Amino acid sequence: MSSSDADLRQRIQELETEVRHLGNELRLTREEYEDATSKYLDIYCNLEKKISERTRELDAANGKLVLEIEERKRTEAEKEQLIAQLQKAMQEVKVLSGFLPICASCKKIRDDSGYWSQIEEYISKHSNALFSHGICPDCVKKLYPDFHAELRRRTKK
Numbered sequence: 001m002s003s004s005d006a007d008l009r010q011r012i013q014e015l016e017t018e019v020r021h022l023g024n025e026l027r028l029t030r031e032e033y034e035d036a037t038s039k040y041l042d043i044y045c046n047l048e049k050k051i052s053e054r055t056r057e058l059d060a061a062n063g064k065l066v067l068e069i070e071e072r073k074r075t076e077a078e079k080e081q082l083i084a085q086l087q088k089a090m091q092e093v094k095v096l097s098g099f100l101p102i103c104a105s106c107k108k109i110r111d112d113s114g115y116w117s118q119i120e121e122y123i124s125k126h127s128n129a130l131f132s133h134g135i136c137p138d139c140v141k142k143l144y145p146d147f148h149a150e151l152r153r154r155t156k157k
Helices: 001-094 119-126 138-144 145-156
Strands: none
Touching: 138 145
16 A cells, blocks of 8 residues: 555544534534534524413503503593583572671661661572462461351361
């Protein structure tokens, strides 16, 4: 065997060794790739699962908020309606308050201008009260004694 054959054989052995090393590296690279792919898929699936769970939670919370907003709007509308009713009632109400100077004899009332008015006139002017007149039993007895006696006689029968 010549030296060139020996060199060639040695070179072939070196190349075969290098091919084995490259095959091992390729195998390792393939395993690393498969591991990385597997990890990526695990992470992706877990992330998708977490996103789905969080989306459900957010949808539920959003649904509750929508209901709460609707309830608040309904309550606000009721409040506005009540305020309007109260304002209307306040416009319709006239209230007498404070001291009313009244004559001890004829029962006329003195107004802020110093004029004297019948009690019915004054109250009607300053409130929404209406009057109807009648005579109490004590006044009937005092002012119309004959009529009072006749009325008593008829009611006893």
